[in-house]
Amino acid sequence: xxxxxxxxxxxxxxxxxxxxxxxxxxxxxxxxxxxxxxxxxxxxxxxxxxxxxxxxxxxxxxxxxxxxxxxxxxxxxxxxxxxxxxx
Numbered sequence: 345x346x347x348x349x350x351x352x353x354x355x356x357x358x359x360x361x362x363x364x365x366x367x368x369x370x371x372x373x374x375x376x377x378x379x380x381x382x383x384x385x386x387x388x389x390x391x392x393x394x395x396x397x398x399x400x401x402x403x404x405x406x407x408x409x410x411x412x413x414x415x416x417x418x419x420x421x422x423x424x425x426x427x428x429x430x431x
């Protein structure tokens with residue numbers, strides 16, 4: 345029986361390239377603000393393969409805006425993703 349070897353798909357390759365630009369790690373929220381839209385389904389495989397790690401959470405203070413008027417504040421958090429550093 346032939347053994348299958350895993351290969352990154354294009355989305356995973358792009359995520360790895362983008363993640364390399366963030367030495368301190370990055371959240372999905374920050375990536376979305378920067379114009380990148382990745383889904384966790386593609387990223388979870390990179391974590392299980394040991395290429396990416398989650399390094400805690402980062403909190404964000406956000407304004408709640410209704411009809412152009414700030415009506416409150418809320419704090420959101422997101423996982424921080426980092427490349428695995430190989431020595």
